[in-house]
Amino acid sequence: MDHLQTYLVIASLLFVIGLVGVITRRNAIAVLMGVELILNAANLNFVAFARFGGINLSGHVFSVFVMIMAAAEAAVALAIIINIYHLFHTVNVDEADELKQ
Amino acid sequence: MTTIIFWLLAGFTLAAAVMVVVSRRLMYSAVSLLFTLVGIAGLYIFLWADFIAVVQIVIYVGGITVLILFGIMLTNRIESVNISHDRVQMRYGLIGGSGLLILLLIMIFRTPWQVLPAVEPASTIDVIGRMLLIDYLLPFEVASLLLLAALIGAATLARRKR
DSSP states (O other): OOOHHHHHHHHHHHHHHHHHHHHHBOBHHHHHHHHHHHHHHHHHHHHHHHHHBTSOTHHHHHHHHHHHHHHHHHHHHHHHHHHHHHHHSOOBTTTOOTTOO | OHHHHHHHHHHHHHHHHHHHHHOSBHHHHHHHHHHHHHHHHHHHHHTTOHHHHHHIIIIIIIIIHHHHHHHHHHHSOTTOOSOBOOBOOHHHHHHHHHHHHHHHHHHHHHSOOOOBOOOOOSOSHHHHHHHHHTTTHHHHHHHHHHHHHHHHHHHHHHSOOO
């Protein structure tokens, strides 16, 4: 718990789990959850580097910005998903293919 | 003792994250996501980031998870109790994910990280506040503008057109 590598390994595991979720899930909200996991992995890296870089709190400030981004992204994404649901009566990402000919 | 708690917390976080991805019921995924976010807040406390841990609880657990739960309830008919959903491209996802993981692990363990010595600060809030309003004032204001735009945009998008 006092090694940088421990946190980096945990963060990369979280990142890969989120990425697999984004790739393999069909439901758009489940894809959004994968994106949240990826953002959290990035945040964990920021804070870990801040801790082991001699308490450089720029990492903390950046993780606050990432959280603000995540909140805005989740709100807009859910609004879009609700619109897709009204249009297609499903939120599966592979069935919303109106642009495909 | 602390080491045991740390590894329990890390294992709990990762197990909940796996549950988010593999659970067949969307509602269980959302609740697992909540546990993952709480676990990450615990990891922040181990990293001496008290303010970030509290912000994580307030924004993620209190805000985003509730938003996602609302999204699930609004986009699924209530009579379909077990909101199951199948997975696609499992093979490609696993191959790509494990390949990327191996690459990341090689990078992590072969890089000579330069770790600076540090003592635990009494509190990080005053320094973060100073940085937000002095060094990072412009990004801070831009973030507030972004939140305003996201608020208006989400409200406009989610409203049903007459």
